[in-house]
Amino acid sequence: MKLTIVVCSALLSTAFMLGGCNSTRTSDYPDRTPETTRKVDDIKLNARDQKDAIDKNYDEKSNNLDFKERQIREKYKIGREAYGIKAGKSNSDHIAKRSDIESQAKFDKVKIDADAADKVKTSPAEDEAKIRTEAISRKAEVDSNSTKKLASIASDNEVGEAKIRQYNMEKDLAEAKEMTALEKERAQARDEMRTKKVEVDKWTTDELNKVNKDADNNNKK
DSSP states (O other), X not given: XXXXXXXXXXHHHHHHHHHHHHHXXXXXXXXXXXXXXXXXHHHHHHHHHHHHHHHHHHHHHHHHHHXXXXXXXXXXXXXXXXXXXXXXXXXXXXXXXXXXXHHHHHHHHHHHHHHHHHHHHHSOGGGHHHHHHHHHHHHHHHHHHHHHHHHHHHHHHHHHHHHHXXXXXXXXXXXXXXXXXHHHHXXXXXXXXXXXXXXXXXXXXXXXXXXXXXXXXXXXX
């Protein structure tokens, strides 16, 4: 007797579970007729395929835009590096010129001192002060000329640095404009993707409503 009760209970539980599953499944369809089920499944499959195609198209656009972004950044990076190398060469030339001017000035002053020392040795004692004064004056003139030349180089260097800053500012602005346009394309691609998916959802709802209406009409017959 107990065995019979257990078996009956098991059968009832199984029937209840199956009934629950069928109820959940049935809620996806207006009715359980083969024709209605097929129509609903076809519509949902069609909608899924449409959305898959939309996602694929968006992914392709997104990948293309990523490639464009890398190319833009690389283009401006190379441009800055090339200009920096050119500017660096110019700066090296300025450094070399400054070194030459300073070395020449040092050499000229040493020579003036040497010439003055030789004159002192071969001149009367009363001329020594005059000779040394002249040497000091000549060395001052060397320093003055050297300072003017160095100032000119420093000015050229400042102009060069200003050009570099101006170049980088212009390139930063140009890059920013291109990136802004690219982000606009990204936003448009996202909006298009979302709009198309909404259109698919609307189409799906409309088609399912048609199936539901047909099912209602059939049930009333």
